[in-house]
């Protein structure tokens with residue numbers, strides 16, 4: 021059961037990711053991204069992390085992609101008119117590297133079984149909201165706060181840039 | 187121009203209290219109408235019919251003399267006055283010595299009529315009136331609304347509700363365009379020939395016939 | 398439990414969560430038309446009838462369905478067919494999925510088994526509602542984009558901007574509730590609301606978090622695109638995102654709006670108005686599991702008694718109505734009041750019979766649990782229907798906001814207020830020492 025879930029979600033996620041980079045219409049790319057996010061969320065669910073599953077849905081598929089789609093609508097982006105050269109040396113190199121990496125990961129996954137099996141037994145409240153809160157606000161407090169600060173800087177920067185344009 | 191917006195008090199500005207008051211108003215209406223349905227101003231039309239005002243103008247009728255013949259003398263005053271050009275009269279010689287003409291065809295296209303009442307004002311004989319009280323005129327085809335002499339004279343009730351008369355075949359190439367004047371028609375009380383379906387092209391042709 | 402029983406129960410749970418919003422659609426449409434009519438001193442729909450039975454105009458919903466099914470389904474030549482066809486499906490699917498996490502009664506304990514009475518028993522159920530709710534934007538965006546026409550596109554942009562803005566206030570207003578009940582499991586939240594405050598007041602969310610309740614309801618209206626925030630489709634003023642749609646596709650959008658109302662009122666009820674709780678009657682007191690007298694049967698008897706009373710009281714107005722009908726109509730409609738008299742009498746007799754049966758054969762533990770669940774389900778549905786009606790009521794009371802007012806209210810009014818509410822709640826909890 022778990023293996024079926026894992027492999028089907030993995031295939032969907034990878035396919036959607038390929039769609040993201042291969043579609044010419046920006047909206048199609050964005051929606052493929054959303055599908056990718058949902059597949060990842062399902063993977064989290066399979067890893068007994070219900071909170072992360074929901075957050076992945078809420079923040080990434082629900083909020084981030086919606087924002088991307090909204091911007092696409094607002095700018096009314098059509099299909100990409102001009103494209104660079106279809107094939108270039110850099111692209112080929114990058115694709116080859118990506119393929120190698122993907123293959124390595126695939127082999128590793130097949131060898132180790134699904135991640136859930138690999139992880140073995142888990143504590144009772146693993147992945148629940150309490151345990152994650154405990155971890156974030158005690159052990160990882162500093163990184164968490166720094167992340168918040170960085171996001172704040174980003175927001176202020178965006179506001180400053182937008183105001184300067186006026 | 188900048189229109190100053192009214193100053194709101196604190197309670198008005200946080201909306202909530204005002205919203206609740208507004209909800210009270212609408213709920214009052216809802217409950218009143220729910221429990222006192224008979225006091226609602228709506229008239230359930232086909233079942234309940236409001237009386238029309240006494241000086242209304244409704245579907246036309248042609249008045250008759252005591253002997254049953256139409257009062258109309260085909261003087262052509264009403265088609266002349268009609269702003270919508272929707273009255274169509276073909277005159278013929280009258281048999282009585284004291285009047286010259288009588289209508290052989292008298293048709294009103296109710297779809298073109300604007301119910302202005304000028305025809306009534308123009309008539310020197312009080313032959314046309316708009317006092318039938320019929321304001322709902324229903325038909326399913328345009329031809330249904332072209333009403334003829336017989337209907338205008340004797341059309342009791344709302345003939346539109348009684349179903350459509352049988353279609354009459356269009357006249358062929360050689361046949362006369364006008365209905366033959368029968369003895370019944372002469373007497374003014376022929377079999378009721380309510381509506382004559384006719385295509386507009388035929389209508390145009392009829393107009394040009396000079397009897 | 399055998400697997401097939403388990404699967405059947407699971408399917409049944411899903412079906413209930415699916416059927417509730419769908420069944421409420423015609424009811425809400427009817428309420429919208431009839432209530433708006435009465436509010437505006439009109440009679441509203443009262444013509445369509447089957448065998449003379451008009452059901453107060455609800456048959457018009459059926460007539461609408463028939464009309465919408467048989468209308469021509471047009472895909473504009475310049476539309477983007479994939480997105481255009483996907484949009485109504487996406488909108489409807491996510492709207493229905495949202496409802497899945499709402500508990501419609503407490504966990505049912507029969508024969509040593511626990512059956513959660515919600516389609517999707519999720520620990521972070523509340524977040525599910527928010528997450529799937531935010532997916533609803535996709536339907537609007539796809540419709541605007543897929544129609545490939547300026548006005549739907551603008552409508553889609555308006556709608557998505559509004560929904561994104563109000564999602565923040567919606568999410569933040571809920572935080573106070575989470576802090577007080579310290580859980581995000583929707584069923585646990587409802588259970589917690591069964592407690593009493595100061596010994597007599599049910600600890601409903603609206604009592605402990607009144608500000609959050611107001612913000613939440615306003616934001617829920619905005620999320621459901623209802624008046625006074627229905628800028629997205631503002632029927633009388635601006636062109637909606639579903640301009641190019643016709644026939645059943647349009648009907649899907651229309652139905653989605655009412656599903657949104659159901660979901661919004663379901664969530665409002667669950668978070669702020671005690672969900673399936675019957676005031677002062679917790680599950681324990683109803684089933685008698687705490688040791689004292691089980692109140693489920695008396696409560697049911699009271700409900701049945703009220704039903705009998707209502708039926709008998711309604712007989713006199715039905716009689717008067719009968720005379721009106723006889724005066725007005727010549728067709729089958731003149732017999733309608735007779736039908737309702739029979740229904741009222743049957744209802745009274747049925748309720749009496751059921752009451753007598755229960756009185757003579759007191760149910761066992763399983764029966765008590767089942768009756769409790771049924772009572773809670775009725776309580777939940779009554780509340781949800783009432784709030785669905787309240788949304789309609791608000792629509793016919795308030796005028797529409799202007800778009801800049803809408804954004805100003807969302808960002809400058811409700812968002813800071815929701816944040817302040819979180820902070821104040823935190824301080825109060827700290828002081829109370831919870």
Ligand code: SF4
Nearest residue numbers: 268299300302303305
């Ligand atoms: S009422 Fe007016 S428009 Fe109608 S037939 Fe008479 S003159 Fe013509």
Ligand code: SF4
Nearest residue numbers: 258259261262264309
């Ligand atoms: S004005 Fe009177 S008399 Fe003259 S044609 Fe018309 S109806 Fe006949």
